[in-house]
Amino acid sequence: MTTEETDIKREHPKFISPITDFGFKVIYNLTNMPEMKTQLAFTNEIPLFMRLEEIASYSQLSPQQQIQYDDSFNNYLAVLGNEAYNKRVGFEQGIEQGRAEGRAEGLSEGLAKGAKVASVSIARSLKAMHIPADAIAKATGLTIDEINEL
Secondary structure, eight states: OOHHHHHHHHHSOGGGTTOOOHHHHHHHHHHHGGGOSSOOTTTTTOHHHHHHHHHHOGGGSOHHHHHHHHHHHHHHHHHHHHHHHHHHHHHHHHHHHHHHHHHHHHHHHHHHHHHHHHHHHHHHHHHHTTOOHHHHHHHHOOOHHHHHHO
16 A cells, blocks of 8 residues: 555545445545645546646646736635634624613613602602692602602
8 A cells, every 4th residue: 555545544534435426526525625635535546536636736837827826815815814804893893882882771771760869859858848749740750659658
């Protein structure tokens, strides 16, 4: 067994070797190509895979084609970088928006509590002056039950 065959066997699961279905082998190569370190699987069995490797080999490209490939690959990396940047910026903007909404909600709740405390304080003062409960309710916005509990 050659070193190349040993490398292939190490890279591919053992359950693949007995399978002879051509379609499965094509799909296996396409889906696992990013993880393959040396060559496509099944090149000894299917000459098409060997030819694909020859065609796809970077070293087989002319200098002009290598420049085009490098440019294309760099553009691809730039797109990935932009997507990652946009996700990070969007995440940061989402956090800041959430904080702003939280501050606004907290401020609103605080103002409402403060207004309630002020109304209760005024109602106590008016009640101490023996002002009728219905007049205190109109002046403070409290219910008559709330005023009677003071």
